Amino acid sequence: MNFEDYQYLFKFVLIGDTGVGKSCFLSQYVKGKFIQEYDPTIGLEFESKSIEFNDGVVVQNQLWDTSGSSQFMAIQKTFCQNAAAAIVFYKINSEASFKSLQNWINILKQVSSDKIQIVIVATNKDLEDQRQVQTSQGRDLADSLEAKFYEISNHDKDQIDGIVNSISYNVLRLINSSKINPLNTQYGVKMSRQQEQQYASQIENTDEKVIQQSPSPKRRGSDIKTEQNMISPNKISASPQRSQQEQEQTQQNQQQEKPKIQLRHILIPIIVAYVLYLIFF
Structure with a gap:
């Protein structure tokens, strides 16, 4: 040998x-x-x-x-x-x-x-x-x-x-x-x-089989929600922006309506007074 x-x-x-x-x-x-x-x-x-x-x-x-x-x-x-x-x-x-x-x-x-x-x-x-x-x-x-x-x-x-x-x-x-x-x-x-x-090849093949056969981890509901939040960050950030715009628009509308309300309160007594004046005089 x-x-x-x-x-x-x-x-x-x-x-x-x-x-x-x-x-x-x-x-x-x-x-x-x-x-x-x-x-x-x-x-x-x-x-x-x-x-x-x-x-x-x-x-x-x-x-x-x-x-x-x-x-x-x-x-x-x-x-x-x-x-x-x-x-x-x-x-x-x-x-x-x-x-x-x-x-x-x-x-x-x-x-x-x-x-x-x-x-x-x-x-x-x-x-x-x-x-x-x-x-x-x-x-x-x-x-x-x-x-x-x-x-x-x-x-x-x-x-x-x-x-x-x-x-x-x-x-x-x-x-x-x-x-x-x-x-x-x-x-x-x-x-x-x-x-x-041959030994190195066997180790490499064994490692590949272990990776392929390893089961995927189960995802809990909280994990899925977190994942969804991570996938669509724009949707998360867009929502508070729209809400702020709506608040600003509402404030503007309210500010515009305030003069109208105040003017109405002034004109009504004047008109009522003028009608009474016509009736009685």
Whole structure:
């Protein structure tokens, strides 16, 4: 499969104390090779492997193996950022490595997103006669973190493949359920250019459907009256103008009628007086 032939790329980090089996886990997953001799990681290294799910989606898992030494703590914090998942290791035959888990968990809480997938892996299951950490202890810690828990032997490649593929599937499920935005790099996800275009197109089509399907708000009677007033402002302003004109005309008519009334009041007595004068004189 071509190195760039994928829809999604997921970043996973492997963390834990020195010598807990991180590099061996990585070698088994990518190369199918068990590391016989312990060779501590200096700084960090990473490997990639692509898998194809039943629906045809190809995911490239990029696994970063960080050194467990305290002198590389700054590097560890940096590369724990923007991770889709973290696999945290301890050895069942090392109580000290189990006690250190809380420090590694604290680092993740400081720099990772709230959607990071955390998996607790206890190695050296084949060394049962040297066990120092009980299975219930590891499981209780994982339950408190709402994380998956596995006890493994680094000789078991099938189990290692199953762990990584399960994490990859869970991240893909979060993307499909819109709980992770693959365009946001803080979630440790990268899309191919073609997948990014398809994703953007789907979002655009979804937004258009939402706009088309959204119902028009019901209008109340008061809203309709307000709307009518807004539509015909001239009618509203014309009415008081006519009323004022009518008032002015009425006042003018009244002023014109006042002299007529007053003149009538004067002439009538004069005419009556003149008629009486004619009659009696």
